[in-house]
Each structure stands twice: as structure tokens, then as C-alpha cells.
Amino acid sequence: MLTIDTTRKISFNRLISNGDLVIVYERHDNMKAVTVSEGSVLQNRFGVFKHSDWIGKSFGSKVFSNKGGFVYLLAPTPELWTLVLSHRTQILYIADISFVVMYLEIVPGCVVLESGTGSGSLSTSLARAVAPKGHVYTFDFHEQRAGSARDDFERIGLSSLVTVGLRDIQGEGFPEEFVGLADAVFLDLPQPWLAIPSAAKMLRHDGTLCSFSPCIEQVQRSCETLQSNFTDIRTFEVLLRTYEVREVKTESSEINGNGGSNVSLPCKRRHGSDGANVVSYPNSSVMARPCGEARGHTGYLTFARLQCLS
Amino acid sequence: MSSTENINKSSSRITWEGCSVLLDINDGDRLVFARLSPAAKLKIGNKNCSLQPLIGCPFGTVFQLDTSDSDGPFLSPFQPKGDVNNTDEIKDGHFQAESKDDQPNSESKDNRSLIDNNTAQSLTGEDIEDMRRQGAKGNEIIEALIANSATFDKKTSFSQEKYRLKKQKKYAPRVLIRRPVARSICEAYFKKYPLKIGFLRVDTLSLLLSMANVSSNSDILVVDMVGGLLTGAVAERLGGTGFVCNSYLGQTPHSMDIVRIFNLSDEICKRIVRSSISDLLSPKESRPQNPKQDVGSVESQSIDQMSVSVSMEEASHSPENGISDIGAENTTFPALKAYKATKAGEKASQEILDSWKENGFSSLIIAAPDLDTWTVVRDLLPLLSNSAPFAIYHQYLQPLATCMHNLQLEKMAIGLQITEPWLREYQVLPSRTHPHMQMSAFGGYILSGTKICSS
Structure with a gap:
């Protein structure tokens, strides 16, 4: 896990080999430690993954199962x-x-x-x-x-x-x-x-x-x-408080009494005007908010x- | 000084001539970074005293200002246990635990009869000056003040302690020698001069080091616009192995003067190098035809130790400061030049640059409030080995949110998370345990993740 042996430290040239410990990453809340063993397979909800497919790949690679599902293989860290x-x-x-x-x-x-x-x-x-x-x-x-x-x-x-x-x-x-x-x-x-x-x-x-x-x-x-x-x-x-980040599409509306001035706005009228006087402007922005649940103590x-x- | 000697010294628990120390005066009222030399002087109140007695002392030793000697004020080691008058001293602003049967509720005294009319003390300023001229020690003055206070006996034992502490700070100030390490340096700056370190709190700094998997033999890429605190903390964790590459946009390296406050050995300093981001991004083959004027190592371009300490001082002039009202305070290091720390932050050699381009960095830490987060991350992330972790600090949430969103869209990283640490300190005392009344409400945000192979 640690680079006590500098030849094993992660690098563009360091590839996964038989016997390496890898962290199989499905999602941020679903990971598993696996020791690579040539004849073994990993089975999960995404299908069957052959370890032999992993050998020779770089850490950080995306690997696929027989059904086309995928996971990432990460180098282990204490975290x-x-x-x-x-x-x-x-x-x-x-x-x-x-x-x-x-x-x-x-x-x-x-x-x-x-x-x-x-x-x-x-x-x-x-x-x-x-x-x-x-x-x-x-x-x-x-x-x-x-x-x-x-x-x-x-x-x-x-x-x-x-x-x-x-x-x-x-x-x-x-x-x-x-x-x-x-x-x-x-x-x-x-x-x-x-x-x-x-x-x-x-x-x-x-x-x-x-x-x-x-x-x-x-x-x-x-x-x-x-x-x-x-x-x-x-x-x-x-x-720790963690945050979720989402791109949120919002619509802003404006009374269209003065159509000419709206031309300068970068937003297209994707939805068109759905009323005679009101034009809606779809907008999207990246927003962050604290996650609803956290470790409290x-x-x-x-x-x-x-x-x-x- | 030979390098082996130097290595031993950097982990030493005894001070030496030329070493950097953090002087904690009166339980954190003032914090001063100093370099010990026979000629170095520390001004406490209106008294100038030599730092000579501090050389060769164990870190953690407490000194007390002694004004009784006719040769002038000096610092003498203070024995917490030996001094009868001060056995019940207060630590960190807390009262020491009292015996079980002395619970606050059992105290019959209260403050109903105390009237604030400024007549309680019968000793005048002149009386105190007379005592001083006759060689009275600070503790003797405190005892005299207590004996001449009409209200002292009416106070509860807690407020008696408070009174004693207040007088001790004024008449017998204490200086604790702390080891300047990432923890103490970060805490001192956060308390007295947070702007300089971008309001990076110690728990946040500790998270950055963990999340970026800073460990020996790693090559850590940093963008440090927090005065060198991050670079120093990373170098401390590398312990003379691997490298920390302090990178900068444009031609001018960011200031790294805080690095010199750490007592880093030559071995460790050699592991701190600089490179411009454009040199890191240029393809491996193309050697720069006309090497840019490198602004170079810390000492040639940065503020020296003295002004670091002066700026800390300026920040410490708060109303609570027990002695600042006595006069302007200053620390001088006339012999500074003789004890200059080893150069840290040499320009990274072409050989090292090439090896990084060949192998990639082990991780990346960014604390650059003045740079556009997403574009820096977009440029630097490809320099990391695949599966390398990274951690980005920012005081504001939005740049990190945008950066996280873009990293997701570009499929450059996984395990992305924005976290905000929350740190609360407690007063723990018999029957009086509760969170501190004042706390830092904000320590910054961190975006962390792991770089994946580009598909």
C-alpha cells in the first residue's frame, strides 16, 4: 500500500500484476479490496470480471465484465x-x-x-x-x-x-x-x-x-x-460535512413587455413562449448543498x- | 554543521543555537516565531530580554521573566511543581482539577457584594515601581497585590485564580518553548494571522495531507499560495524522501517563507523544489532554450524571519493581550544571517522534471485561492499517475463545486467529494464540561478524488 519499495509506487508505467491488492470501485460508497489472482473472477451485480483481464492494465483503469458492466481498479491507500x-x-x-x-x-x-x-x-x-x-x-x-x-x-x-x-x-x-x-x-x-x-x-x-x-x-x-x-x-x-453537487436546470420567466431587450440574453427560447406575454428562459447552474445525513458523533x-x- | 548532525537536530527535542522556535507567551496571548542565538532579544512588555537562556533547553520548558536582578530582566526556567505560590496554576485558560469535595456548588461565596468602584486595590503604581527597584520578584509583587486587595478574600476560588493569573501575566510573564511543526505553525498563524495561510485550519490541513496520501517516497505536486505552510507540512511528512514540487503559474514562484520556520534538516530541504507550471506542462523532449530567470530559492526573494515574526506580532495586538498595553513589542534577530536555514525550493532539475513526465506525480494538493480552480486542475491532473489521489482546498464552495462538476463531465476522476471539516474544542473540568464559548466556525472546503485513466 505504501511506497516502501519505490519500484512498486504508482506511476504511468506501473501495471497491475498477479498478487497485487486492488481496490475495486463500483461507486463512492461501494468498494472492495481484491487480491489479483490469475485464475480468479470477481462476481457482482454488474457481472463476472476475470482477474486475468486486469493484469497488465494500469491502476485507475476501467474494466468490463462479461455483461459489459464496469468497475475501476484503484491502487490502495490508507483512506x-x-x-x-x-x-x-x-x-x-x-x-x-x-x-x-x-x-x-x-x-x-x-x-x-x-x-x-x-x-x-x-x-x-x-x-x-x-x-x-x-x-x-x-x-x-x-x-x-x-x-x-x-x-x-x-x-x-x-x-x-x-x-x-x-x-x-x-x-x-x-x-x-x-x-x-x-x-x-x-x-x-x-x-x-x-x-x-x-x-x-x-x-x-x-x-x-x-x-x-x-x-x-x-x-x-x-x-x-x-x-x-x-x-x-x-x-x-x-x-465532516459532505456536499452534493448538481447541475440544476432552472427557468426564469419575465413579462415580455419589452421584447427587444431580451435579444441580448444568451439563453435560447428552447421552450418557446407558452403565453402571449411571458417568455421562459431555461438556465442551468451548478449548485452545492450539504448532504442530508452525516455522522453526527x-x-x-x-x-x-x-x-x-x- | 554536517548534514548528519543536522538530521539529528531536526528531530531533536532540545533547542540549539540557530534553531527556530515558537515562543508561546502567557498561554497563547502572544505567539512569536524566533531563531535562537546569543544575541537574539525578545521584548516582553517594556523589557528586553536575551533568548540566550533558551539555547540547549528541552522543548516544552517554561521560562518566567525575572526582573529582580540589577543586571536587567532575564528569562529563568520556571518549575511548575516547585513554586508554592503557583502550584494551582491555570493551563490553557483552564483551572486545574480541584479536589472532589470542592465542587463549585459547594462554594458559599458569590459576587453579590463586589462593587466595581476601582478602590479595591490600595497599592499604587508607584508602590509597585518601588518594590521593583528594590529587586522584588514578580511573584512577590503578585502576593503584595493580593494582600492589598480589599476584595480578594470575597472572591470565589475561581475568580481568585483568575485574578492571580491576570496579575501573573502582567508581573511575571511566562514563555513556553514550542517545537515549530506543521501543527503548531498552522495553529499559530490561524490564530494570529489567518489571511497569510488562506484561513487554512489545522484539521483541514491534516485532511489535505491524508486525502493526498502524503507518504515517504512520494512525489507530491503542490500549488501553495498559503505562504509555504502546505509545502512545509508535506516536506515534514516526506521526511527527506520523495519530492514536493511547489509549482506556480507564470514567472514568479509563490512565497514560501513559512517553510523556514520548520526546523527542516538539509536532507528534507533538498526535497523541496520549485517549477513553473508551464515547465511541467511542456513536452519532455523540448528543453527550454533560454531558461527563464528563476526567481529562485526562498531566501533570495522572500521576507526574512524577522519580518515574519513582526507580522505575527502586529496581529497579536488584541485587547485581551495582557501586556501589549505596556508598550510596543518587538523581537530582533541581529545574528540572523549566521543561522540561515538551508535553502529549500531550488528549481527542479531537468532530470527530475523528465522523471515526473515519465512516471507522473503520486498526488496533487492545491491551496490557491487566487487561481481559477477548474483550469488549474484541468491542466495539472494529467501530470498525475493514474489512480493518484488529489485534494484541493478553497475558502469558497462554488469554485470547488464547478470543478467537481467539470471533472465528472470530463470523466477525469472518481470518488469525488466536497467536504467541510468542523472542529469543536471542549473545556473539560469537574462539573463544568462544555464546548468552548468561542469557536472557529469555518475551516475551508476540500474537493478530493482519484484520477482515473483517460479512456
């Missing part, structure tokens, strides 16, 4: 992966993810600790931000979930950047081997305040912490715990910085 991954837990989405990465000041080379791993949605973006030389250590106490996440990171080619550990961070804290080594710690736990003292020990000087909690009561307790070792404690909520993001005791 697309977030839209197609299998939900084993509630996941973080792009607005929270982007804000977390920027606010934790994660840059290439950083060491980041995360718990829980969940479905690994955030982990892929953390991996992108620390690449090529940093590392993400992510922990989950659920054995099957940790295993599935490990398989996913392998599949999307991130295993050199992300290590999944099976551990109850709330109960046991982070492993001692990371004391004083983490540039940033991210917590998505039901009782984050239990893990905060351990997180403080893991952080480097001036290191940053973020705790994601859906409920304000969790935030309240986390902030109380943070007071003892952290500074710059700030809580945010970040949401994901969680609160509490950030803090390890206090400097020089």
Missing part, C-alpha cells in the same frame, strides 16, 4: 483501506485519523504505541506517517482480533512498519521495553485512565498522547488522570503533552 476493511470493531474514520496524526506530531521516524488495535483502521495511517524508518507497535487484548489485524497488515504490505502485540494495556500497561522510547501514544480503550500512567512512562520528553473516547464521562476521568503528568490537555470533536479526542520537568 481507501478504511472504507473497505472488515469491521471487527467500531473504527476511526478519516477526519479523526487525520487530526490524530497531525496533532500527535507524527513524522517519519517516530515510534508510536497504539491500543487497542481494533480493526486496524488508524494503524495504517500511523504506519504511513512513520514510514520508512519509524515503527507502530499496536496492542489488543483480543487474540483473534490481534491475529486478524496481523493478517491484514501482511496483506497490505505494512508488516515491516506495524507490529501487533496481544496484551491487555488497561490491565498490564505497555511493555517495559518501550519506556522512554515512544514519540506518541494513542489510546482507544473503554477505561483509558487506567492506561495513562503507563503511557506517561513510555513517552519521550515532550511526547504526545491522544485518547479517543465516545463518551464524555470517559473524557472527564481521563482528563483528571492526565493532570498529574501532562500539560497542554485539550479535547476536540472533529466531524464519532468520539472525543483528548490530546496532552508529557510535562517537561527540566
